[in-house]
Amino acid sequence: MATGTRGTRGAGTVGAQALPVIESPAQVAPADARELSRQFFERLAVLREGTPEHQYARNTLIEMNMSLVRFAARRFRGFADELEDVVQVGMIGLIKAIDRFELSRETEFATFAVPYIVGEMKRFFRDTTWAVHVPRRLQERRAELTRAREELEKRLDRSPTAKELAALMGIGEDEVAEARLAANGYTSASLDAALSGDAVDGEAALADVIGAEDPALGLVEDFHALAPLMAELSDRERLLLRLRFGAELTQSQIGEQLGVSQMQVSRLLSRTVAKLRAGMLGGSAEGEGSPA
Template sequence: MPTARNHPATTRTEAGPAAVRRRALDGLPEVDRPTEVSTGDAQALSTALFARLETLEEGTPEHAYVRNTLVELNVSLVKFAARRFRNRVEPTEDIIQVGTIGLIKAIDRFETGRDVEFSAFALPTIVGEMKRFFRDTSWAVQVPRRLQELRIELAKAVDTLEQRLGRRPTRAELAAHLHLDEESVAEGEQASNGYVARSLDTPAGDDETAETAGARRLGAEERAFELIEALESLKPLIAGLDARDRRILELRFGEELTQAQIGERLGLSQMHISRLLTRVLDELRTGLLEDASNR
């Protein structure tokens, strides 16, 4: 369990960051380094923090503290989701920033009364935000890196202010939030017009085939990652697999080994691992479909 500090209850008259933290947590442990917490501890802490979040008034420093802690505890979900787009030309940092917007949306929408783990609830929102970013954004004209980064900051600011104001923010409100002048905001908005869908018929370079080029532009995904978005339904299906099949899944998606590396570990050929992995994934996918049809 991560290093934590329990605090006694304090009065509302106390001020300062330490007092805000104590009031926000109301006896829950304070996590020194949320991003370094193990997956299991993050899930347990998130469950407690979501219950606490529901008791706090939105817009208060206490609510903001708990909400921000939840973001830090679960940012690993964003990094996990970003792996499926590792072949994109966009920088990973940008993809993670966009995915974090999806994480924040999921935190704001999550209800503890629903019989579902937060990770299973959040991943589709995070991935959806990334896909929308790719769908809406491929630079068709050369735009300076400064303006590309400004566009991302504008998108985050619009989302934050929309939630706070209940409407789309004005240019003046965006400028104040980002500590910019309105002219700079207008420049960033204009730069967004340079983002259009790139044609799939664009000729590939000499060092790549049309197939790999198309996959690179679209963000090629492993077929298996779509299964990760159904974590709750997958658990009993995975439990029903034999030990070798579970081990192959662990090596492929837990340790991220290649099929050849898995073969070396298990004393099998890469081709054999490929056939086994395809069979296991098809079984899981079929199981999910059957489960959905029986609901």
């Protein structure tokens, strides 16, 4: 961990106190980054936004916690071609988490940040791939249908019928219809498009007549993935999570109910959440380790 102090008025000063100067924030070990992040968040909370001191603290937090983005990106390592883009959008989630995190939450920053990071990564894939989920078999069939249609249009100088497409592709007409239906999931209409297809002043767009997006819908996939992991927890671990995140009790209040110390509650919560996080990211709590 490379830290030091500046002899002149540095970006990391707060009144008479000074934040440690991190020469290479991205190289800070996860264990060190965890403690240093707490110090920087404490200062960030009292600094005026837009000042050099605030900018230094915020930028250092971003660089120190980039390991969280790399950790979350492992979940999408099967998409090697898009991995760099995945990391970039993950950084957006990290920045959002830093701007919204409060030490009063009694939650480790990593626990708070990972859902933001993974959420941005999932949104990237939703926005850049199929508009709706379509099985791979139908995705491939759609591509075959496109090639067959282009070939027949050149040969016949007109749009081919379903029967002609089926004959060329060696499948039934019902399968052609299924492939055509699947093709509808590949593109989606712009919400800004006029309903009639003609842009006329004052004409309603699609976005004007449909309901607003419910932010909670983005959690549905996570809830489905979390359910089997929750089932593997002990009764005590599930009770602990229910009291903390359902009833929103403090760690001290939970300790009083369970007859244990606040420190024990903190350790149990950290261990349980780490276990769930590792399962969500496709690793194991023992093998993967915990990032900053």
